[in-house]
Amino acid sequence: MSVEIELRGARVRYGPLEALHGVDLAMPSGRLTVLLGRNGSGRSTALHALAGIVPLSGGRVLWRGEDVTGLDAFRRARRGLALVPEQRAVFGSLTVEEHFALVTGDVGGRTPAFEAFPALRGLLKRRVGTLSGGEQRMVAVSLALLSGAGVLLLDEPGQGLAPAAAARMHQVLAEQAADGGRTVVVAEQQLRGALRGAAVVHVLRRGSVAFTGEPAEPGFTRRTRW
Amino acid sequence: MASLTVDLALAGIAVGSAAALTGIGLIVTYRATGVLNLAHGAIAMVTAYLLRQLVVVWHWPTGAAAALCLLVVAPGIGVVLDLLVFRPLAARGAGTAETLVATLGVFVLLVGAAFLAWGGDARADVPSLVSARPVTLPGGLSVRLDTLVQFGAVAVVALAVAAVTRWTRIGDELRAVVDNRRLAVLRGIDADRVAAVGWAFGSFTAGLAGVLLAPYLRLDPYGLSLLVLETMAVAVGAGMRSLPAAVFTALVVGVAQSELTALHPTAAAQPLVQAVGANLFVVALLVSVFVLPRIGGVGAERAAAALTRGRRTTSPVGWAACAVVLLLPLGLRAMDLYAALQVPALAIVLLSIVVVTGYGGQISLGQAGYAGLGALFAAMLSSGTFFGLPPLDEFAALPLAVLLVAPLGLLTGWPAIRRRGLALALTTFALGVAVSRFVFAQPFFTSGLVLNRPRGLSGDRAFYVFELALLTAALLVVRNLHRGRLGRALAAMRDHEQGAAAAGVPVPRLKLFAFAVGAASAALGGALLGMAGRAFDPADFDPVRGLLWFAAVVVMGADSALGAVLAAGLLVGLDTGTHEGVSALVVGVLAVLLGRFPGGLVNTVLTRREERGAPRAGPLVAPDAVLTAEGRRVRDRVRSASGRGP
Numbered sequence: 001m002s003v004e005i006e007l008r009g010a011r012v013r014y015g016p017l018e019a020l021h022g023v024d025l026a027m028p029s030g031r032l033t034v035l036l037g038r039n040g041s042g043r044s045t046a047l048h049a050l051a052g053i054v055p056l057s058g059g060r061v062l063w064r065g066e067d068v069t070g071l072d073a074f075r076r077a078r079r080g081l082a083l084v085p086e087q088r089a090v091f092g093s094l095t096v097e098e099h100f101a102l103v104t105g106d107v108g109g110r111t112p113a114f115e116a117f118p119a120l121r122g123l124l125k126r127r128v129g130t131l132s133g134g135e136q137r138m139v140a141v142s143l144a145l146l147s148g149a150g151v152l153l154l155d156e157p158g159q160g161l162a163p164a165a166a167a168r169m170h171q172v173l174a175e176q177a178a179d180g181g182r183t184v185v186v187a188e189q190q191l192r193g194a195l196r197g198a199a200v201v202h203v204l205r206r207g208s209v210a211f212t213g214e215p216a217e218p219g220f221t222r223r224t225r226w
Numbered sequence: 227m228a229s230l231t232v233d234l235a236l237a238g239i240a241v242g243s244a245a246a247l248t249g250i251g252l253i254v255t256y257r258a259t260g261v262l263n264l265a266h267g268a269i270a271m272v273t274a275y276l277l278r279q280l281v282v283v284w285h286w287p288t289g290a291a292a293a294l295c296l297l298v299v300a301p302g303i304g305v306v307l308d309l310l311v312f313r314p315l316a317a318r319g320a321g322t323a324e325t326l327v328a329t330l331g332v333f334v335l336l337v338g339a340a341f342l343a344w345g346g347d348a349r350a351d352v353p354s355l356v357s358a359r360p361v362t363l364p365g366g367l368s369v370r371l372d373t374l375v376q377f378g379a380v381a382v383v384a385l386a387v388a389a390v391t392r393w394t395r396i397g398d399e400l401r402a403v404v405d406n407r408r409l410a411v412l413r414g415i416d417a418d419r420v421a422a423v424g425w426a427f428g429s430f431t432a433g434l435a436g437v438l439l440a441p442y443l444r445l446d447p448y449g450l451s452l453l454v455l456e457t458m459a460v461a462v463g464a465g466m467r468s469l470p471a472a473v474f475t476a477l478v479v480g481v482a483q484s485e486l487t488a489l490h491p492t493a494a495a496q497p498l499v500q501a502v503g504a505n506l507f508v509v510a511l512l513v514s515v516f517v518l519p520r521i522g523g524v525g526a527e528r529a530a531a532a533l534t535r536g537r538r539t540t541s542p543v544g545w546a547a548c549a550v551v552l553l554l555p556l557g558l559r560a561m562d563l564y565a566a567l568q569v570p571a572l573a574i575v576l577l578s579i580v581v582v583t584g585y586g587g588q589i590s591l592g593q594a595g596y597a598g599l600g601a602l603f604a605a606m607l608s609s610g611t612f613f614g615l616p617p618l619d620e621f622a623a624l625p626l627a628v629l630l631v632a633p634l635g636l637l638t639g640w641p642a643i644r645r646r647g648l649a650l651a652l653t654t655f656a657l658g659v660a661v662s663r664f665v666f667a668q669p670f671f672t673s674g675l676v677l678n679r680p681r682g683l684s685g686d687r688a689f690y691v692f693e694l695a696l697l698t699a700a701l702l703v704v705r706n707l708h709r710g711r712l713g714r715a716l717a718a719m720r721d722h723e724q725g726a727a728a729a730g731v732p733v734p735r736l737k738l739f740a741f742a743v744g745a746a747s748a749a750l751g752g753a754l755l756g757m758a759g760r761a762f763d764p765a766d767f768d769p770v771r772g773l774l775w776f777a778a779v780v781v782m783g784a785d786s787a788l789g790a791v792l793a794a795g796l797l798v799g800l801d802t803g804t805h806e807g808v809s810a811l812v813v814g815v816l817a818v819l820l821g822r823f824p825g826g827l828v829n830t831v832l833t834r835r836e837e838r839g840a841p842r843a844g845p846l847v848a849p850d851a852v853l854t855a856e857g858r859r860v861r862d863r864v865r866s867a868s869g870r871g872p
Contacts, residue, residue, distance in 0.1 A: 053408060077414035085412070091405040102402065102413060143413070 001028035001199065004183040005050055005081075005151055009059035012045050019045040021207045022059060027151075027185050031199035032177040034215075035187040041204040043187040044086055047153045050185070051083035052076045063151075082149035086156045086187075089140035092129030096120060099128060099139055103147045113142035116172040133160040141169065145176065151183045152176065158188060170194040191215060234484045236373050242480020243376035244439040245457035245507065249472030250383055251431025252461040258424020260404050261312060262466070262648055264329040264773070267454030268336035269429050270436030273300050274352055274445055275344055277437050281353045292355050292437065300433025304425035307332060312425070313418060315821045316407060322647035323589060327817055330777045333451070335814025337770065340447040341807025348444035355437060376438050383431065384473055396420065447807075448770050456659065459511035462652060465518055479510050497670055505663045512660055515653040516641065544788050544828070551795060552694060556687060563686045565802040567758035570693035573794035574700050574751030576779050577787060578744040583776070584785030585707055586740030587720025588642050589651040592658030593748045594772025596631055598666050598764065600749025601756030603627035605677035620680035620757070628749045635745030639738040646723075659769045666764035679757045693754055697791075700747060704787050707743065716740065774810055781816040783826025792828070 006026035012019045020042045027033045027050075035043045048054040050061060052073035060069045068076060077083075091099065100110050114121050117138040123131060128139055137160060144152050154173065158166035170186070174194040177184040188195060196215055203211035203220075211220060248266060255263050273295050280291035311328050356372040363369055391397030402410040403417045411417050435454060443449065460479065464471035486503030490496075502509060555566035575597045582590045603612065604627040610617030618626065641653045665671050683689045707713060718726035719736055727733045756762050778797055782789030793813075800809035816827065 051412060053411065072416075073411045074414050074416045077412055083412050085409070088406055089409065091402055091409065093405045094401065098398075102398065147413070 001031065003027065003062075003064075004029035005061070005063045007046060007049060007059065007061055010046070010049055010056050010061070011058035012042075012049055012054055013057045018057075019207055020049065023204070023207070023209050025202050025209065025212075026200075027183055028199050029183055030177065030181045031183065032174050032195070032197065033183075033185045033200045033202065034191060034195050034198040035185065035202050035204060036189070036191060037187075037204035037210075038189065040206075042207040043204055044155050045207075046204065047083060047155050047185065047187055048085075050153055051081060053083070077149070080148070080150040081153070082144040082147045082151070083153040084140045084144050084155060084157060086159065090128045090136050090143075093127065095125055095127050096131075096139055097124045099143055100146060103143055109146060112145050116145060117142060134162065134165060137161060137169070141172070145172075149182075151185070153185045153187075155187050156189070157186060158192075167193045174198075230488060231485065232367070234488055235481045236369055238481035238484030239477060240373050240376055240442065240480070241439070241483065242477040243373075243380045244435045244454075245460050245480055246380045246473040246476035247383060247431045247435040247438070248454055248457045249460035249464065249476050250380075250387060250469055251428040251435070252458060253464065253466055253469060253472055254387060254431075255424050255428030256461070256466045257404055258400050258427075259308075259312060259316070259421045260407075261325045261329060262458075262461075262652075263332075263428055263432075264326065264455065264458075265307075265332035265336060266428065266432045266458070267451035268333045268340075269300065269303055269432040270439070270454045271445070271447060271450040272303070272336050272340055272436075273433035274436040274440035274450060275340055278349060278352045278440070278445065279344075282351055288353055288355060291353075295437060296430065296433050301426035301430045303433075304427070304429030305422055307429070308422045308425040311818050311821070313421065316417075316421065318821065319408075320821065322651075324820065326589065326648065326651055327777060327780045327820055330773050331781075331814045331817025331820065333814070334774045334777050334810045335818060337447045337451055337774075338807040338810030338812075338814055342805060342811065344447070346446060346448075346806060348446040348449070350444045352437075352440040352445050354441035379434060379438070380473060383434075384469055387427075387469060396423070400424070448768060452659075452768075452770055453507075456505075456507040456511060458652075459507045459514055462518065463510060463514040475510065479506050482506060497668060501664055501668060505660075508656070508659050508663050511652075511656040515649065515656045518649075541788075548788060548791050552697075552791070555690060560686060562802075563690060564758075565798065567686060567690055567693065568755060568798045569794050570690070570697040571751050571754035571758055572775075572798060573697055573791045574754065575748050576751075576775055576790035576794050577700055577704055578747035578751070579776055579779040580785065580787055580790045581704060581707060581747060582740050582744035583779070584783075585713070585716045585720065586737065586744075587716075587723075588737060588740060589647065590638060590642075590654045590741070590744065591651055591773060591776055592638055592654035592656075592661070592769075593744065594767045594769060594775060595658035595661035596634065596745040596748035597752030597755065597772075598767030599631045599634060599661065600627050600752035601677070601762050601767065602666065602671060602675075603630050603749070604753035605675040605756060605762040606671070608677060609675050611674060620678055624680065624750075624753055624757075627753050628746050631749035632742045632746035635742035636738055638745075639741030642737050642741060643734045655769065655773075658772050662764065662767065662769050666767060672762065672764065675762050677756045677760060677762050679760065689758065693758070696750065696754065700750065701787055701791075703743075704747075708785075708787075774813060777817045778809075778813045781813055781820060781827060783828040786826060786828045789826060789828040 003026045006024070008024055009022045010020050010025075011022050023042070023046065025035075025046055035046060037043045045054060049056055052061070052068070052071060056069055060067055062068070063076075063079075063081075094102075100113065104110060119135065120138055120142060123135060128136060131139065137157060141154065141157055144154065152173070157169050157173065161169060170192065171194045173184050173186055174197055176182045186195060191198070191201065198215055201211070201213065201215050201220065202209060213220060248270075252263060252266055255261060276299060277291055277295045280286040280294065281288055311332065312325065315325055315328060354372060356375045358370050358372050360368045361371050361374065391400065399410070399415045399420050402413065402415055403420045407417050432454070436450065439453065440450060443453070457476065460472045460476040463475045483503060483506040486499065486506070489499055489503070552570065555563050555569070558566060575593065578593050578596065579590065582588050582593070604620075604623050606612040607615060607618045607623035607626055608620050638654045638657055642650050645653055678684070679689050680692070683692050707716065715726065715731045715736055718729060718731050719733055723733055752767065755766060759766070774797070778793040779790055782793045796812070797809045800812060801807075820826075
């Protein structure tokens, strides 16, 4: 497995607090990676550091071996990295259709979003701020799917969804890695459903890596009772 | 008659065009950056001053000077502001209150700088860019060339903006950046560039409006800034959204203002019509803020909570130093003591901002209006011109004036029930300007006033002691607002309005209460200011001065009573000790830098000292937590546990 993007010795500080204490996290290319950990363990911070919206206070971000630590977030996005943040992941004042127009020019390009989330078909004209939390998640993830980005980073994509919808969401993301050949990184609280098929699981605890390996490895369940 | 109407309409278009340019610039900046730039007027003023400097003093050719001012300096100011002030704030995700204070900081900074560079005297010799010679249009209508050019400038700028937003990607990018900056960046949009373009363009329109307007009036640091600030009405009236609506409103108000001068009603109504006619943009601003309670379509904003940090903002050492400084003037020479008389009075006015904004979380830019009303009512009561009341003794007039102004706090308290953030700031500002224009500037209220100090206190020393006593009383009242049940309710309302309401805090009533207390405090301070100077001077209560006061309080820490007293000392001390305008400059610089020390100066100093002095507290306990006996036991257990643990 070649490495698509990785944090190496990454440290992130928020004022007096350090949220990541020099972690090494590698995301295999074209596979599904899952970041696990409870609240405050540094999952979101790791994703934000990969996407470039929080600066590192130490360490590096490598993308296909190239050091992108100093690259602006918008330049990383233009190079094909899409982060779906946990909160405020949509533009509340734009309609669903306008969201799609931001990432894909032609109407036909939207098909993957409708295949993944058929419910969106009837909501095209609605302003996203008026949709339910779950529908907003679908719009947010659709944006990443349609963007053509090769690296998808998703912060708790299943949050706020009904169990069946969350399972569907995880299924869609696993397929993106398996069939689409995209590098997919999902941060979640628990390893459920389709996420069990992940190539690599990283478990974070209090800003450090507690476990890295395959879900089937013997150490996983023992080390991840968090 | 018809020709007079047409002539007046054409004259109105001149002012209307400048207002339209302001409206376009404010809306574009707001849409690009989410910031309503209150410093717009100050940028216009500085650009006009610079043009005058280049042409009149340094004898540049007008064309070259105008090109430099409009194409280089004005957009440059915008870019510099973006780089130094607003980009760091945006990157931090600062809320409305913080950006608002930053724009206020820029405003007072530029006004202060203009004061220092060019003095406060009005200049009537600003060169006009286009000659006023008449040209005859096809159809036989004779128009002045400058009117034509102004109108043309508006049309060109408006069409250019419309074209750019419609046919280039930047329009979509603008909407995305304003809606959710971080997400726009994650979608590959260079938000910094979009914001820089927005600021450069906004400043360019400000400069253009400034140099077009300046030849029509006498240029001084306050006047033009405030005039342009008033024309903010057209942007607000257009909901900070629609350019055609802004241009239309601007031209209609401009023409209407001009036509009103031809109206000659009965003698009784004459002053009112004149006042309305001269200040139609203020009326438009008032109407807009009351018709549109949710400006910019953004409803739920964290109000002023971001201006405070909810930490300890007082310290015995600070208060002791403060007391010493306040007692010092008693030993001063007569001249200096006279100047020092303003400090306690101003401190009481500034305390009103602490109560309303710092404790209550409501942004109020109109406190200068209440201070002025306090002074005016005290003067009217003691002069016997208060609606048929006999002349009262000053000892009675002072408290009565305060009691009369307190209920007027509902003027801003009532709108505040449904408004937050920007909308509330604009409403309070509009009311402050309206009070200044329709009350303080009207001879009906202000003629024949005398304002004396209370009997037995006419000497400076005695009056100063009297002021100190009242300041102490005010501080004690304010202190009680910060503690107990009431203090907790106010803090809850400030930090999270809906949460407070859900927890049983009567939010509307509490807002009215905060504004009433604020109005009373401002009135007391204002009346003392008037008595100290033995006159009611409307210039002391200029709305621009109110903005300066607000910025000064926030800089010191909005919820710090100690900070308010220090701010008063700073404002008076700097201006009397050095040149007028220095205090504005200092407050402006500090306000602009507020992003670097959130929560205000006093707060920052105290926190730093605590962090340095005290040993690091355990992981679960805030450094300044006041614990019960049970809490202390828990803390000790936690500390000993974490000491043993890994």
